[in-house]
Amino acid sequence: MKKVLVPILLFVACSWLSSCDLDDDSPNFYFAALNVVEADVPESFEFGETYDIEVTYQRPNSCTFFEGFDVTRSDQTDRDVVVIGSVLVDEDAACTQEVTEVVATLKFHVIYTGEYHFRFYAGEDENEEPIYLEYTVPVNPEPTN
Structure with a gap:
């Protein structure tokens, strides 16, 4: 039994002592908000439906990559949308x-009736205040049977 246990313990000890340090405290990317130029929103929504909204944004260089959208709800039907990129x-x-x-x-996905108000982040002005492209999309009432 000792002949089997000693090599295993020796292997484990060597693994701990020779492990590498991956924390060099220098990340090779960071996340950034990208400027929206235009959003193609429909004229109206149907309650319960899902829509594809095409968002045109600016990619400032070839080292910036699309990561997704950050959508925050500021009120029941108000949405702030930011395009997120990794640089x-x-x-x-x-x-x-x-x-x-x-x-x-x-x-x-439309889950409320009324009007949806979208604010797409479009950058900053000369005073470093955020600029938004704003769209209002009404929701057609549910059909009654």
Whole structure:
């Protein structure tokens, strides 16, 4: 039994002593809000339906990648939408500084009646105050049987 147990314990001890440290405290990316140029919202919603809202945003360089949407509810039918990107900070990466417009799809499910108010983050003004593109979309009433 000792002949089996000693090699196993020796292997475990060596594994602990030779483990590598992955915490070098220098992340190779960070998250950033990307500016929305336009959102293609429908003229009206149907209650209970899901819609694809095409959102055009600016990709500031080739080292910025789309990660998704941050949608916050400020009231029952008010939504603030921010496009989130990850930006690489690797010094070895060759990033072109060309601004391109890219389209991403936001899936939105209508769960309330009334009007939905959307505010899409579009950047900051000269005073570093946020700018929003605002859209109001009414919800058609539920059909009565």
